[in-house]
Every structure is written in C-alpha cells, then in structure tokens.
Amino acid sequence: MLSEEFVSAVCGAPLTSNTAIAKDIGIYCHNLSPVYSVKSTFKKSSAPVNCLAASETHVFAAQHEKAYVHVYSRARGNQEAFVAFPERIRCLTLADDVLILGTAEGRLMLWETCTGRLISTPPRHVQAVSCVAATPYHVLTGSDDSDVHVWSLSHLLELGSESEHEPERTLSNHRAAITALSANASANPETNLCVSASKDKSCIIWNYQTGDALRTLLFPSFPLCISLDPSTRALFVSSDDGSLYLTELFAEKALLGPRSEDAATVVQVSSPFGATQPDTGPASCLGLSYDGTTLLTGHPRGQILKWDVVDNKTPVELANLNAAVSNLVFISPLPSKKRTKVLTIVKPSQANQNYKFTTQFETESGFEARLDSRFELLLNSAGFPGDALASQIETMQESTAGNAEARQQPEPSKETDELWTIIHEQRALLKHTMDRYVEAKPIR
Template sequence: MAPPSQLVLAASSTDAGVAAWDLRTGSEAIRHRPCASRPRAVAAVAGRFLAAAQIAAGNSAPIHYYHWDKPQVAVKSFPAEPIRALIADPEGNYLIGGGVSGDIFFWEVASGELLVRWHAHYRDVRCLALYDMLLVSASEDGSIKIWDLLTMLDEQSRFEAKTPYLYNFNQHTLPVTDIACFHGAIAVSSSEDRTCKIWSLSEGRMLRSISFPAIIDSVEIDPRSHIFYAGGRDGKIYVTAMGVDASSQGRDDSSILGILDDHSKAVTSLTSSTDGLLLVSGSEDGNVRVWDTRSQQVTRKFKHSQGPVTNVLIVTPKRLNLPPLQPLRKVCAASGEVVPRAVILPNPENDVHIAGNLSSNLLEQLLDAQQVS
C-alpha cells in the first residue's frame, strides 16, 4: 500500500501518544507511544522522523525520536534538563531546544553533539521559531529575544558581541505562549496578556499590538497573505489582519476579520498547509479540526483522546531507511564530559544516504563568513 502523501499529527500532555491520520482519507495511520508533551515541544525533522520532548516524570524528561512506520520509540535521549520547546531547522540538520532554566540547547542531529548552550531567559523558554539565520525565543518571563546563529555558534563572535542577542523585546506583560515567523522578517507573538504583537526582526522593533477578548495560546500565519490565526482560550480561532494602526489602543475590532468556532475549550495549537488552503487546530477538548481556509468550514474532525491536544503538525513523511539516529548529548563535547545516557532500539539497515545529513549547511555558512572576514 502506498504511503499517505500527508499526515496530520497530534500529541497530548497526557500519555496518550502521538496520533497520525491520513489527511486524504481521514483514517488513523499510526499512534506513537509513549508520548506526553507540552505545547511547542514536538518537531518533525525534515519529514524524516519525529522528535518530541517529554514532560518531566520524576527526574526523567527525555526527548523521544519516532520513525513514521513504527509505533514504539526509536531513540530516547536525556538532556541536562527538561526541554519545554523544541524545533528543527528546515533541512533537519539541527534540533534546538528551550529548557526550563531559560537555557537554549543547539544539537547536531547526525552526530548528537551539543554544539552550543547558552542562557537566554530568566524563566522557561516556552517557544522557539527560526527565520533564516535568526532564532526567536520567547519565555515564561514575557520576553522575546532575537539571536544571530552565526554569532552564537562562534565562540570568538560571542565574546566580542556587546550582548549575545540582537534584540530584546519586553512589551508583553505576561508569559508568551507562541510565536510564528513570516516572510519579510516579520514575527507574530501571542501572550497571556490577551495581545498578539507584530515584530520587525530586521529593524528590532514592535510594529503593532492587537488586543483580543480572550487569552491567545497559539498563532499561525497564513503563508499567502498578511493574515494570521489566533487560537483563543475561549475555544475560538480569530482570523486576524496584520495591518492595524500601531497607535490604536485596546481592542481593534477592525483587525479581527472572522471567527472559526468549533472547539469547546482552548485552542492550544495551530498549523497550516504550505499553500495556506488548510488550517489544522488542536484543543484542550481533545479534538483536532481541519479547516478549509477559503470557506472557513471544517472538512475533517479527529478525536485524539480524552486528554488535551497540545501539538498539531502537517507532515509529508519521507519513508527512508535512515542512518542510525544518534542520541543527543547532555553537554558540549569540548568539556570532555559527554554522557549520552540513551536507549537506542534496533533500526532498519542503512541503505539510503541522506545528502547533507553528515554535513552542516549552517556551519558551512559560518565558516564561509569567517573566511570573508
């Protein structure tokens, strides 16, 4: 049987696993167990495999890797602290994790090496986003920081920089819940302060602030236009225009273009298809909805479990026999104290070479930049 072209994935904060449904047929394809993850803690690594940071249980808070066609965990890694937010770069060469201490961890996937770790925020890192060579991190302390990865990966550049970050935004008054990046170096953040704020990553300033009638837990930008979706704690998804007068005060009704309303509890996670025609929402009510963004109607309904849905993704799996996945190291190799503490289950025979997996596009850019300077 031919593999599905696209899967809708949904994870929960309870140990109900990661459910995967065929987007075309609506049938459940597989359920990966165990898994219990917070929002923003599950990442598809270039369609090759799934990575999910687990909620701490006692002293254990591993990161799980899953293959698409096997329900069990393929690799368990035990980082130095629980990871609250997890993303991968588009090529799948790196995993970036935000820890409960406010530290950021930068791992190479092929080797498992921890390339760099730095202290970013005073409290938990709740969400991460990438735009080209810029990393955006947001925290429980309400701050958002912009990092130049070329600087962070080079020890000399970090030493010479006035501050390790490019910009530090503190306009949110309560914890940041989500952040998404848009072409043109624009980012949208949401917060428990009931606002979404729009930022220029290139200019380092806030462009607009939009108020909502409920706390916003999730945001997703429409890739086709200057519209974003804001998932509210009231169960509503607000279709919102970015073009709001920056001088406006309080709630600006003109910015809310419409409301998608089919969840009974908070909308915790949103993701869209690459063409922007589909929006997928996950909620604390345990349900997943697939929306046609043109008609603003629900086209598919999935039930994850009795627990809340914390993460939703749309993934096109690459059904390859991967080189062995390596556990993520706890400390940087340069310290001489590498202790992976991993459990690796058997993998298929390695008969497919993944181009670029053993080399780092990011490090190549870093070396090129250093040679030019």
C-alpha cells in the first residue's frame, strides 16, 4: 500500500501556552496513511500562505514579511541553508528542481537549486505577486493588481538570453486582488486548465494556453484558497465565511466540455459542501490527496481537519498545531522517474560564473550500482565501449549496403519502352499533320 505524506507550516506565535507542543516548531512532516503520525519537525520558521514548497529531498519556506527562504533537508532532518533575496518573498512553488518565487515588488524569480543560477524578471505586475502555480511547461502568477500572467518556463530558463522576460499572455477578467491559483499538468493545449480566485467573490476557469475564460463561478463571499482535483474533474474552494464548496466540472449540468452552456453564462455557487465552526475559523489552506478522496483543511486556530469527499461525513481533527496553519502540501506517493537527485542545494547567485550542475545520479536498484541501461554503460566506461562501437559500425555498414543495392537496381525497362513508344507515335502524328498542311497550302 502506498503511503501518503504531507507537509504543513504555521505562521505566527503560539496561540496558547501548551507545553506539549514546542514553541519554535514551524514546519511539520506528517504521514497520512495508512496510519496518521507526525514523522518529523523543523524549527524556526514562520511561513505565510502560499509560501511553502516541498520536494523529495528538501522543504522550502519563505518567511513572513521578509526576504528570506529557509531550506530544510528532509534526509538529514535539519535546516540546511538560510537564503537571502533582494526583495520580500510573497509566494513560492517548485517546478522540478527550480524554485519559483513571487516578490512584493511584482517580480518573478527562478532559482535553479542544483546550479545556483538565479533568473529575475522585470516587475511585470504593478503590485505584489500574491500566488504562483507551475506546470511542466508554464508558470502562472497572480497579483494584488487583479491580473494573472502566463509565462513560458523554457523561455524563462533559456541560457544566454539577453532580452527582457515578458509573459506570453495576461488573463485580466478579475476586478480585485487574486487570492489563489490552481493549475493542472496537462500537456495538451486543449486541456491546459487553471482556476484563479479573487476578492471579487469569483473564480474563473481558464484555458491558459489560449487565454480563453471558460467559466465564471460566483460565491457568497470571496475565496481564500482553492484546489483542483488530481484528474481536473472538480474544484474545491474555501471562502471567507467558513464555507467549503465542491464544484464538479463535468456533472449532469457540465461547466466545461461540449455539453456545457455558453462560456459567457455565469454560474452562482450557493450550496456549500461543508462549513467550519466559528471557533475554528475559515480554512486558510487546502490539501487534496492524490486519489481525490480526502481533503485536508488548515485553520487559523491551529486545527488540521480531514474531510471525506466521498461520504461527506463530519470532519475529523487530525492535529492541533497551536498556531495558525498557513500551508498544506502533499508529497507525491508515486515513485520518481528522475535519474538525478539534489541532495545539497547550491545557494543562488546572479554573478557571472561558470555553469556548474551539482546532483547525484540515482541507480535503479537502490544501493547496488547496475549497468543495465545504455546511459549507465556509456557513463561508466573509459572511452567508448566496444559493443557500442561495434553496433554503430554495423549500422553504418547496413546503411552503405542498402545504398549500393539501390544504385545497382536495374531501371524499369518496361515502363521506359512504353514511354518511347508513345513518343514515337506522337512524332509520327505530328509529321503526318505537317505534311498535309504543306500540301494544302496554296502557291503564290
């Protein structure tokens, strides 16, 4: 059975003098299934909403109203680095081994954690970047200026580019600050969907590849945080009045697809999936399991609640962290397909220097180094391996022999003879016609 893990972060001072909970713990690593437990903790962190990211090896946490990011090693269980940036960090996320940060000045920064390379864009947002989402090919940034920018990740990371970075497009249907973004990881331009939430009490579903607004959802109060189902079939929303909403995108009255109404039709969402108690407060962050059946909510009074999406039972309190819970991030339970792992991060630098890639190659069978794959065989051989050279020589010989056979093939004589016969017949017909013309021509 696959185990599910998630990471939570708190922001602010402890709410009570509870001696059972350490006062300086800011980040918790939890095991959700098969049995809930707290696996490890990290100290000295106060990460606001949208300021936590986690990978297989590290946890990154931007600090409240500061230009700092704390980096923690999950393997060693300690704080690995303290990283300072030129501007205050308002949000961050991970795209593979690249940490993407939004600043209070409206700027986007990308830090390659395995090289230390730092890319910074001009301040394309006129106000602070409030949230950021990443897909395998794009970066989306939401701002207090009510706009959502869509950036090409490959263009941002391009080496040697001298031009100033510009977003590919801007999504600008909102009329108030953007509070949250959620995007799927589709590679098909027709299904590249994202959802933006705003203080104008609306959520808009976009095709961010084309810039089309597919549907607008209106809520009784403004959304604080959102999360898309792993299969992009439903949207979970937490609003300012403590309500939780579950909106199915492909239900009987589909919001998307060929059976849906015109995109200009606004949908009023008024029936909540659940509601939190007044003493708990509205959910400031959401976390959805990878099978989409369990929803976790973090609250300003320190509670982490577990909701059953299928049966819609009364939520269960998993933990009380004695401080405002600001972030919930699930770790993928699926084995990684990456052949490298960043065990030690390289601090960012904008100075001109040689491009050095620091990483660890992963073996296929744990601790035993195997040479099964072609890549590992070439990597661990002195020069070119003999079988690789023999294979290439054989390929070249086959190609040469094939070309020789093509040159030696006899010409299709039957077709040639037929063409010459037609040519002779046309020539004879032309001569006969000209002879008759000469005979009929009168002599003057």
